[in-house]
Amino acid sequence: MVRLLAFHVRRDWIFAVPLWVLLLGAGAVGSYLQLRYIRELANVTNGLVVSNRPAVVAALTGAVVFIVLTAIHHGLQSALAYTLRIRIRTALTGELLRRWLGGRGFYRPLQDHALDHPEQRVQEDVYNFGLYLIQLAPALVTSATTFYLYSNQLWLLSSPLPVSMPSGGQIIIPRALYVLAIATAIVATLSAHLIGRIYTRLDVVRQRIEAGFRHDLGQAREFAEQIVLGGGQALEEARARHDYALIRRNWRPYTGSAASLEAVRVLITLLASVIPTVLLFPLVLAGKMQVGDLTIAGVAFGAVFHAFGSISTNYDGFALLRSASQRIQLMDESLSYEQSSGFVHAAADRPEFAVRDLEVRTAAGHKLFSIDKLTIGAGERWLVRGMSGSGKSTFFRVMSGIWPFGSGTVEHPSQGSRVMFLPQKPYLPNGTLAELLSYPSPSDAFAPADYRAVLTDIRLERLIGDIGAARSWAKRLSPGEQQRVVLARALLQKPDFLFLDEATSSLDPKTEAAMFDVLARRLPDTSLVTIAHTDRLTRYHSHQLQIENGGVTIAELKGAAEGALINQSERSHND
Structure with missing residues (x-):
């Protein structure tokens, strides 16, 4: 918690420091205004008891003044609080997004299943x-100020209290009201802490299973067509009901801890309210005492009790703050973890990929395959074959540098060479068609004529009029159309090395051939x-890499690529 606050102050110190000073100072001012208001009300009561009209009018006038000042104060304090909240959220969200999405850091934590629901941590936990923090930090300052301001009042109104002992003797409690206020607050704090530890732990569990429930429901919505076509509605309903059953199972002890915490807090608070009387x-x-002084004594006792026991009266808030900060810090630690890679990645002095003594393993340590030596030179076209599960996609991950399990050396093309990987499952975020085609570059990186040309190349001319239209394209386009859109990205980006992981598997043979003709x-x-x-x-390829039985076979496909290039104009003409 302290580390997160310190990060915010360091990142935004020009605004954070004065805003925090003003907000905490506003809490102290609020305590002073409250004390003055209570004194005016006491003067009203004392004036009424003795029928002193001028005193009552003067006290009421003063009370109205402090009511207006208090209203203005609360408005300004609220504005400061909301300003600080958005600045805290901006600082933390920006840092988490930079570390999670700014590079490849978000891939490995998810790969190792060390971080559950990072999107909830960025959105909900940072918000909470x-x-x-903004609710409780000023509350603590207000409590400290209140304790200071009201302690003197309570001390002056406190008198010794004789207490009879079972043995027949008597002890005198000096300044009984003051001592009882402190003692009651200590009991309340200890009780809240004992119960609140359980509440905090159960709230962390609640957030995790709530996120899982939300994730599964969102997944069912995203893959609605596949679920219906596969007849999986009953299974998805059962899955959702199981998730909700976990929520209900946790809710019973969660309710018990929350109810116990609230009952103890209210009981002690109500007892504290009648002790002065x-x-x-x-x-x-x-x-020997005026009625108005009794009012002041009651308010002062309550103020000292609540100020000294502010942790108990706000324990649920502290528990939720601690829960949110723990989840954010866990994400921070997970993103800071660097998975040691057995591969050595280096930059080659030539425009080529080269691997030596490569041994690729699964995350569990099982060997997939090994390659003694392989070079993918400029302009070469390689076909990677192998049975399902042999490690073909993992080979691509090794070449991209995101797979850490294994050993060997991978030399990447010389600086300035552009490398692009297209997976089998396309990623089509919501946005305009131009944004989808230009991804990961901004849409203004290419001219409208470029978009029209590539849409024609991939046989989606009907979408030319929708280049600037924002749609949920992942739902509007068929799997084959989605793969063609992703291929269009390569046509726009013009990479020096293009890796296709079954990127045309959803296309019919004729369309697939047309796409490879376009690439050639x-x-x-x-x-x-x-x-x-x-x-x-x-x-369409000049070389073949066959992965089988834990090894590889490399062969030349002589004349294959040349034949494809020779026949491409004829095919384009026939099409």
């Missing part, structure tokens, strides 16, 4: 951290590495 009403009846025509100098299960793509 700012909310409860019980101790002081004999003095009022004996004429539009990207003649691009090195192409393709994972495929079909023989149809053999003629």
